[in-house]
Amino acid sequence: MEITSVIKVNKIKAIGNNQGRNSEVFLAHDPQLGGNVALKEIPISKFNNPSEYFVEAQTLYANKHPRVVPIMYACQDTGFIRLTMPYFDNGSVQNVINKNPLMVKQVIILGQQFLDGLHFVHLSGYIHFDIKPTNILIGNDGSAMLADFGQTRPTDVLGTASIPPLYPVHIAPEILGSSRATKLTDIYQCGLTLYRLCNGEQVFRGQLNNYISPLGIFTPEYVKAILTGKFPNRSYFLPHVPNKLKSVIKKALAVDPAKRHQSVVELMNDLGQVATLLDWQYTMDNNGIKWVKNNIEHMYQIMILYNKSNKLWYVEGNVIRNSDGLSRNRKAWTSLSGFRTCKQAEAFVRNIFNKMEG
Template identity: 45%
Template structure:
């Protein structure tokens, strides 16, 4: 084996996104390629001691699919890991929801895209554990791509996996009732994502400002309001 240790250099231009649990994301300039990319920076101290540093990068690479974000390379310095991904000017689904109300065709189009990605990774025995609009990117062709596999876990032979963290407004009933989870965890979060695509982010942003949802709200189905929809959402989509 002939191992080479090389240097990768990039300039961090602008921080983007605001929903990362243990990371920061930037638009960066790759000096070697003279091109814009996205860099996800993960502090090594935030990674569990029993987890391989590049576990997320390897999961992304192994999950290649038209609706899963491509990873270009992974690198590290003394303090952080860096995951390089393509830069798409359209940004995240979350930013799109914040800028306008999505039309019904848009909800169906982007919904089918990210659900296709979820179905694929589930078929590979992988649970994402962090499905939300900020982790869905719209590429230059107008396709939705699932990204951020920082919490993703491979299931055991029985289809279960554990996860140490959860986004405070996308908690599932299982989070409060079990210690191990199946792919149904992602299904519930996909439902919350579709709900936000229909109704916007305001209710979820308010909850986030107040520390997140409570056990009672989630387990009893109080939040989000299942009967509150914008006027243009048809009954078939509400159901």
Template identity: 45%
Template sequence: MTDTISFIKFTKIRDIGNQEGKNSNVFLAIDDQLGDELVIKQMEKEKFNSDEYFSESKMIYASKHPNIVDIQYASQDTENIYLAMPHYDKGSLNNLATGRLLTVREIVMYSLDLLSAVSYIHSKGLLHLDIKPTNILIDVSGKAVLTDFGLSRYMDENGIADQPTSYSLHREPECYLQIGRTNQSDIYQIGLTIYRLCNGVEVLNQQLISMEIGTMDKLAESIKNGEFPDRTFFLPHVPKKLQKVILKALEVDPKKRYDNTISMMNDLSVIDDNLDWIYTGVAGNPYTKSNNSYQYDVFVTLNNDIECYKTNLISNKKTKISKCSIKCINENDLFKNLSAVVGGLN
């Protein structure tokens, strides 16, 4: 049987994605044969052994699931490997959460989609090992779709996978102490992803600066000691039930972490507090939410006191909610009372 040489042609349009942990070139292209837009992931052959050229494409193809990206085809030329995938024009969760903070309802919805995908690949003996907001896309129906299996590995009979490489800010504590990765690695990365969706996708970079973590050695120590990320920091609208799920997923000791994705899904599914508050990031009007009848707004005065109003969406009449108007002593008191207010107006 002779080999047949074939050529797949595409025209590059533009680079897409950001530089977070980037180990490949990803761009939007027109497939010249199909006349459709595709996302092409380009990887240099010199970074792989020849038997690894199409390992990622095979993993994706073997993991068909509504919450996992499809692969259209895989090809190569003399220097590069190319993986072609659908173009999701809604972008990634990172793009969405950079433009605005998500509501708790959105965070729970996307997290359940993510956990469904990871639960499926775990059932196939596969670990993802690169879970982060940039690797979660949003499809045309609004579902979260897991992508980028470049660091993924299959587990052995003991549930361990050999993968020393990891995005440094999402590296789990035990990764510094032992050889091999487990499903606890993915669960930790899921917890950290949800933490970022709750508090802003840039919160980790902000904490690197505020905690004066300037070297990889100091980062490693901070992760191993459970100091990074700052587990005491949550924005006021993040309900305690959701904080509890995240903190359990981020346990330093993997034995105290969720031992499977289904348990984590079950705990997320019952969260029903503060679902629709929008954190605006505006100092004077940090929170707002609406229903069919009213819009609720939480204001912070120049004296750092809290005032709450509801506006009738039909008559446009604004009324002050006296029970939620609070005088605050200091910034800590303000933060605590904001939590009480958004919970009290749930």
């Protein structure tokens, strides 16, 4: 017996960062449930035929896992397909890296959590095709969950899937000029996501903007940069990012899929072996650049500061005792003279972290 019921929600505000290709996401209040939900709307005009209406909802339902954002219900009216999922106040990892890069420890923890969800997706016979910071939500307990299965496709007996329309910033090299892909495309997108988490959005967008024309479209050089491995810049990481983490990310970003991690588990295992420089927080403001590490007794900080009077950049390192605020200069972390460019000062700081890493 078929039953048709009415579901009411009240939209509060848009929350999707306008990154959905064919959809919008809203914070909404569901009076039936008595709480807020995330409401995703897809215009029916975006589908080729009715059989596609609820594919995303069915895929989410088929991939129920603690590290995958669950679907609550799906419905339709004359103009839209609507999906509802839990709303998390913490938003996505994108919200965090828009302000500052994650500490290495956070990259490892959140990375392994969303990778755990992706591993289950792969075991279930799907390729996600849309791994990026906006699709990694931070639950109420602070853990990461994989979201947005709008581009997810099932694999065939050979482990390949048809390529859907993709987010152009996260296109893997093998996608260009091809009609099918494997789970190794997800591995590449994971590598690019980890790159963004540890370097922050300012570094990533600074590189990306080099390939965007004044009209706001990608230049021909962008495709070439992806195919040759020049984007993102694998040779640049913030000074505190340990060499082991750099190697993990570079492997995931290999242009040749055969040289990448061959499974999510392999990537998770490599990520779990990163054990140095875990607790340094990078921040940048109008006063300069700062790295801070805290423990019970002391706060350690390394700063790059600009002297307006002589137009030189200086590096200064200090150890501050938490009990009374007593500050002591760390000579090994302090430059004896100024640098003409911030890049030169950053190289000095990179050498400090290299020595810490051993």
